[in-house]
Amino acid sequence: MALQDVSFEIDRGQIFGLIGPNGAGKTTLFNCLTGVYRPTAGSFVLDGKNITGLSEVKAAQRGIARTFQNIRLFQEMTALENVMVGRHSRTAAGLWGALVRDKKTSNEEREIHNKSQQLLEFVKLKGSEDLLAKNLPYGHQRRLEIARALATDPQLICLDEPAAGMNPSEVSGLMQLIRNIRDSGVTVLLIEHHMKVVMGICDQLAVLDGGERIAHGPPDRIRNDAQVIAAYLGTQH
Numbered sequence: 001m002a003l004q005d006v007s008f009e010i011d012r013g014q015i016f017g018l019i020g021p022n023g024a025g026k027t028t029l030f031n032c033l034t035g036v037y038r039p040t041a042g043s044f045v046l047d048g049k050n051i052t053g054l055s056e057v058k059a060a061q062r063g064i065a066r067t068f069q070n071i072r073l074f075q076e077m078t079a080l081e082n083v084m085v086g087r088h089s090r091t092a093a094g095l096w097g098a099l100v101r102d103k104k105t106s107n108e109e110r111e112i113h114n115k116s117q118q119l120l121e122f123v124k125l126k127g128s129e130d131l132l133a134k135n136l137p138y139g140h141q142r143r144l145e146i147a148r149a150l151a152t153d154p155q156l157i158c159l160d161e162p163a164a165g166m167n168p169s170e171v172s173g174l175m176q177l178i179r180n181i182r183d184s185g186v187t188v189l190l191i192e193h194h195m196k197v198v199m200g201i202c203d204q205l206a207v208l209d210g211g212e213r214i215a216h217g218p219p220d221r222i223r224n225d226a227q228v229i230a231a232y233l234g235t236q237h
């Protein structure tokens with residue numbers, strides 16, 4: 001059983017941290033929430049509406065966006081194009097409009113282009129618009145994934161270990177970026193092993209171990225929770 005009896009609530013406008021040792025079930029929970037897996041039991045409720053078992057496309061349309069633990073960019077596309085793809089989930093023009101290039105379609109294309117530029121600026125990737133995703137440094141690729149997720153206009157963004165592989169100065173920049181995302185009105189669900197990030201920016205935390213929620217509360221309480229310390233370090237310590 002990958003997840004069992006895991007239950008928590010996230011308030012609008014929070015940065016909510018989901019932590020736990022390797023293999024605890026954190027990414028699996030993201031996969032259930034974002035439509036990659038269909039859970040066999042339990043439910044997800046967003047704004048009072050049951051959203052359990054939606055497809056990935058439907059989850060995005062409902063306002064849930066995510067990034068991936070193992071970066072999944074369109075490697076052969078530019079940074080700008082990667083963000084524009086994310087934006088297409090919010091546009092109306094179809095194949096016909098694209099073929100005949102009517103006014104509505106070209107206006108929409110311009111809107112996608114401008115919005116994507118703004119998002120690249122927001123994640124501090126201005127100047128890298130035309131670089132292929134595969135040629136960006138690792139930390140930039142992580143920020144580009146965040147921009148692509150934001151392009152879907154989410155109300156909840158789920159970040160799976162965004163600080164992984166970042167150097168200390170990139171980590172500080174990332175912490176500020178996540179706060180800025182929250183300040184822009186997007187609720188953040190954050191999986192992260194980097195404790196400086198978790199303890200520094202999260203309002204609330206849930207701790208998973210072996211697929212179960214072993215603790216839940218504000219960072220200060222979690223930091224001193226005996227069961228959490230044991231899960232991370234083992235009882236010998």
Ligand SMILES: Nc1ncnc2c1ncn2[C@@H]1O[C@H](COP(=O)(O)OP(=O)(O)OP(=O)(O)O)[C@@H](O)[C@H]1O
Pocket residue numbers: 002020021022023024025026027028029069
């Ligand atoms: N598709 C799958 N089929 C079978 N087992 C899986 C599958 N995906 C994950 N698991 C297992 O489920 C458990 C939870 O994995 P998950 O990737 O959710 O952990 P995690 O908390 O994200 O860990 P990490 O911090 O290492 O990323 C692990 O034991 C993993 O091996």
Ligand SMILES: [Mg+2]
Pocket residue numbers: 026027028069
């Ligand atoms: Mg994981």
